Amino acid sequence: MTESEAIRARHAVRNYTTKPLSPAVIDGLKEEIEQCNRLGQLHIQLVTENEEAFKSIIPLFGRFKNVKNYIALAAKKQGGFYVECGYYGARLMVKAQQAGLNSCWVAMQ
Numbered sequence: 001m002t003e004s005e006a007i008r009a010r011h012a013v014r015n016y017t018t019k020p021l022s023p024a025v026i027d028g029l030k031e032e033i034e035q036c037n038r039l040g041q042l043h044i045q046l047v048t049e050n051e052e053a054f055k056s057i058i059p060l061f062g063r064f065k066n067v068k069n070y071i072a073l074a075a076k077k078q079g080g081f082y083v084e085c086g087y088y089g090a091r092l093m094v095k096a097q098q099a100g101l102n103s104c105w106v107a108m109q
């Protein structure tokens, strides 16, 4: 799937399957995250097979089901970190779509 096809196909999804991510998908995402962190001076992290965040912290709105894998957009509060997180977060969502994964932006309360 090309980047353009992924952008057109992507839409917010809140209900997920319980199928674990394959090692190849995890490696691909981690590689992309490393690049984003380097270029944007960010601390983005991929979390896999962990339900805790979506049990203990409540999303701003929306009902989410079976969220075990997520990308935490983390950064030092310096410079244009909000913009950087938005830009690289969008890049990672496209990458995830290309890997056959759905996604949704979530702001935690």
Ligand SMILES: Cc1cc2nc3c(=O)[nH]c(=O)nc-3n(C[C@H](O)[C@H](O)[C@H](O)COP(=O)(O)O)c2cc1C
Residues within 6 Å of the ligand: 010, 011, 012, 059, 060, 061, 062, 063, 104, 105, 106, 107, 108
């Ligand atoms: C920064 C940001 C935070 C968001 N937080 C939430 C959220 O907490 N809960 C939720 O259901 N949708 C949230 N959304 C909205 C969805 O992720 C999604 O963008 C929206 O439903 C539009 O769908 P689309 O991504 O298919 O265009 C957020 C969007 C953004 C950009």
